[in-house]
Amino acid sequence: MKVTQKDLLNIPKKALLKGHFACAGCGSTLAFRHAIGAISDKVILVVPASCASVYQGGGKGAAFNVPTINTAFAASDAVASGVRRAMKMKGLDDRKIVVWGGDGSGADIGIATEIGACDRQEDILHIIYSNNVYGNTGGQRSGDTMIGAKTATTPYGNTTPRKMVPFIMMANNARYVATASSGYLEDLVYKVKKAVSMTGFKLIQIDAPCPPNWRSDSADTVKIAQLAVKTGVWPLFEWDRETNIVEISRPSKKYEDMNNRVNLTEWTKLQGRLKTITEDQLKSLKDDTERQWNFIRKFM
Amino acid sequence: MVVKHNKKSMTGNDAASYAALFAKPKVVSAYPITPQTTIIEKLSQYVDEGKLDAEFIIVESEHSALAGCMGAAWSGVRTFTATSSQGLLYMAENVFWSGYGRLPIVMPVVNRCLAPGWSIYQDLQDSMAFRDAGWIQIYTKNNQEVFDTVLQAFRISEDKSIALPSMPCLDGFVISHTTAQVDLPSAEDSFNFVGEYSDPVIEVDTEKPWIFGGLVGPEKFIKDRTDLMEAMERAKKKIVDMNKELGEYFGRTYGNGLIEIYGDDVADLTIVSMGTIADEAQDAVDKLKEEGLSVNEMRVRTFRPFPEEDIVEFAKKNHKLLVIDRSVSFGHAGQLRIEIEAVLHRNKVDTSVEGRIMGLGGEDVPYTKIVAAAKEALRSRM
Numbered sequence: 001m002k003v004t005q006k007d008l009l010n011i012p013k014k015a016l017l018k019g020h021f022a023c024a025g026c027g028s029t030l031a032f033r034h035a036i037g038a039i040s041d042k043v044i045l046v047v048p049a050s051c052a053s054v055y056q057g058g059g060k061g062a063a064f065n066v067p068t069i070n071t072a073f074a075a076s077d078a079v080a081s082g083v084r085r086a087m088k089m090k091g092l093d094d095r096k097i098v099v100w101g102g103d104g105s106g107a108d109i110g111i112a113t114e115i116g117a118c119d120r121q122e123d124i125l126h127i128i129y130s131n132n133v134y135g136n137t138g139g140q141r142s143g144d145t146m147i148g149a150k151t152a153t154t155p156y157g158n159t160t161p162r163k164m165v166p167f168i169m170m171a172n173n174a175r176y177v178a179t180a181s182s183g184y185l186e187d188l189v190y191k192v193k194k195a196v197s198m199t200g201f202k203l204i205q206i207d208a209p210c211p212p213n214w215r216s217d218s219a220d221t222v223k224i225a226q227l228a229v230k231t232g233v234w235p236l237f238e239w240d241r242e243t244n245i246v247e248i249s250r251p252s253k254k255y256e257d258m259n260n261r262v263n264l265t266e267w268t269k270l271q272g273r274l275k276t277i278t279e280d281q282l283k284s285l286k287d288d289t290e291r292q293w294n295f296i297r298k299f300m
Numbered sequence: 301m302v303v304k305h306n307k308k309s310m311t312g313n314d315a316a317s318y319a320a321l322f323a324k325p326k327v328v329s330a331y332p333i334t335p336q337t338t339i340i341e342k343l344s345q346y347v348d349e350g351k352l353d354a355e356f357i358i359v360e361s362e363h364s365a366l367a368g369c370m371g372a373a374w375s376g377v378r379t380f381t382a383t384s385s386q387g388l389l390y391m392a393e394n395v396f397w398s399g400y401g402r403l404p405i406v407m408p409v410v411n412r413c414l415a416p417g418w419s420i421y422q423d424l425q426d427s428m429a430f431r432d433a434g435w436i437q438i439y440t441k442n443n444q445e446v447f448d449t450v451l452q453a454f455r456i457s458e459d460k461s462i463a464l465p466s467m468p469c470l471d472g473f474v475i476s477h478t479t480a481q482v483d484l485p486s487a488e489d490s491f492n493f494v495g496e497y498s499d500p501v502i503e504v505d506t507e508k509p510w511i512f513g514g515l516v517g518p519e520k521f522i523k524d525r526t527d528l529m530e531a532m533e534r535a536k537k538k539i540v541d542m543n544k545e546l547g548e549y550f551g552r553t554y555g556n557g558l559i560e561i562y563g564d565d566v567a568d569l570t571i572v573s574m575g576t577i578a579d580e581a582q583d584a585v586d587k588l589k590e591e592g593l594s595v596n597e598m599r600v601r602t603f604r605p606f607p608e609e610d611i612v613e614f615a616k617k618n619h620k621l622l623v624i625d626r627s628v629s630f631g632h633a634g635q636l637r638i639e640i641e642a643v644l645h646r647n648k649v650d651t652s653v654e655g656r657i658m659g660l661g662g663e664d665v666p667y668t669k670i671v672a673a674a675k676e677a678l679r680s681r682m
């Protein structure tokens with residue numbers, strides 16, 4: 001089920017219309033346009049408090065062209081569960097119930113709800129677009145913030161490793177877990193389509209550069225996302241419960257070998273949030289990156 | 301024509317479960333907390349035994365219990381949950397979200413006090429904290445009324461012109477775990493009373509790409525809240541209608557549905573309260589009358605919407621109100637008293653009001669205590 005560039009244009013209908021409220025160069029809307037666009041005929045979105053509750057726009061000019069339920073910050077996976085169960089009772093099993101939210105809800109405040117839905121094997125897909133911060137509250141540290149990154153609440157750089165939600169969901173018996181990137185849309189769409197074809201709880205975590213909070217040039221979004229993969233800091237992989245095997249995704253394959261990786265500073269230097277990263281922090285970030293690789297290698 | 305009933309002994313919680321079973325919700329999403337637990341245990345049993353064709357979501361918290369119901373309500377199916385005390389507090393933001401979001405959810409609250417200190421017994425502090433959440437609140441006095449009110453709640457909430465969630469409230473243990481006789485109509489008759497939820501107030505689907513709860517400016521926001529206020533007003537009439545219909549169908553009524561008067565129309569003293577204290581107060585009225593004292597009683601059944609007109613009309617004829625609250629708004633007074641004083645003042649009624657806080661933390665409130673309070677109030681009259 002390979003997805004090509006041509007497939008990206010071949011969608012049931014546009015998921016994102018003109019007039020959304022996202023910032024220039026938003027990695028999340030780029031991912032949204034393609035990920036949700038690919039399944040736009042059958043999707044019902046559940047959106048927790050997030051940038052997406054803002055960039056969807058409002059009133060008659062709303063930009064989301066798919067049915068969307070906005071929920072409280074920590075409520076989305078439980079609301080999605082209710083929608084799924086109701087659809088089941090109505091005989092509408094073909095509807096794809098998708099939670100689209102950031103890492104604030106996905107990694108922090110909503111994680112109990114998320115694990116709860118995973119534990120119950122709810123037939124939903126949770127997509128976390130991770131901009132590594134609380135985006136629309138002005139960029140505070142989240143559980144998914146990179147080591148060394150300056151945020152509004154870590155003005156001298158974040159010191160602790162990321163909370164790896166994909167691993168948490170693997171441990172909690174999700175049906176399918178994958179990471180993806182706004183820089184590799186074919187890979188993202190492939191994973192979204194694959195996930196919704198499966199029954200059970202699925203999680204996809206997308207690296208979504210955020211120019212205002214990352215202090216990056218809005219023109220560099222795709223470049224930064226691709227460099228995150230090429231430096232190894234954002235490994236792209238998928239894991240299937242049935243096989244219990246992690247498969248490194250094609251764009252990431254080459255970079256499993258540390259010798260092939262682009263120097264991490266190529267990635268950090270494009271982002272103001274990481275410009276002041278200290279040597280120690282850089283080392284910690286590298287260690288944390290390796291910790292992630294070592295974790296997924298156990299399933300390869 | 302009044303339908304046939306079977307006399308059955310059951311707890312108040314069982315009465316709530318029976319009503320929910322007979323109303324046939326499609327999704328039940330629930331989390332255990334004492335003293336609500338046996339309601340949802342029964343329902344899970346009904347689902348597992350195939351008596352209730354519904355999805356039962358065994359969630360990991362109350363926050364998710366209500367969220368699950370919200371997802372179901374947005375999808376246009378009948379939905380039910382129940383909670384108590386800390387559980388109600390834990391679901392707080394979703395309580396407001398579903399009220400302001402106009403989701404027709406029915407959620408009995410088995411009233412229990414709030415910690416600290418730890419106590420599982422009854423007072424009304426929990427549901428009173430949610431009087432501003434846009435939910436219909438009906439306080440019941442006994443097991444029979446729990447059954448009837450849960451059935452009515454579906455009708456009220458699912459009325460398109462109302463579209464508000466309902467909170468039938470029942471005192472923990474005194475009702476929830478106490479066995480009493482309930483005249484139980486058949487499942488079929490009960491369902492006929494409630495009816496199919498065929499014309500949902502809200503329904504998400506792929507054919508209609510609506511956005512629910514998205515960004516709004518102040519103009520739309522105020523319009524929505526104004527409509528909520530008006531829906532509450534419309535709910536008053538609906539509750540009165542439901543009460544009449546209950547009478548025609550089941551042969552029982554509760555006052556006019558909003559308030560219930562016991563004793564003479566005019567008396568020297570009127571005891572005003574809610575829930576089981578109001579039931580006990582009836583015995584107090586009888587006792588006081590035996591002693592030659594002039595006392596009647598007004599039970600406020602519906603607290604939201606607040607039955608201003610009915611309360612004022614009755615209070616106007618009477619001389620003094622003794623309002624017994626089983627909860628407190630700290631820094632002010634009992635909530636029922638505050639609201640009654642407000643409507644009397646607004647309507648320029650000078651009937652005097654005295655307030656008493658009783659029964660906090662599960663303190664037993666037998667009629668003797670109410671009699672004593674009433675006598676004191678009579679002495680301090682004028």
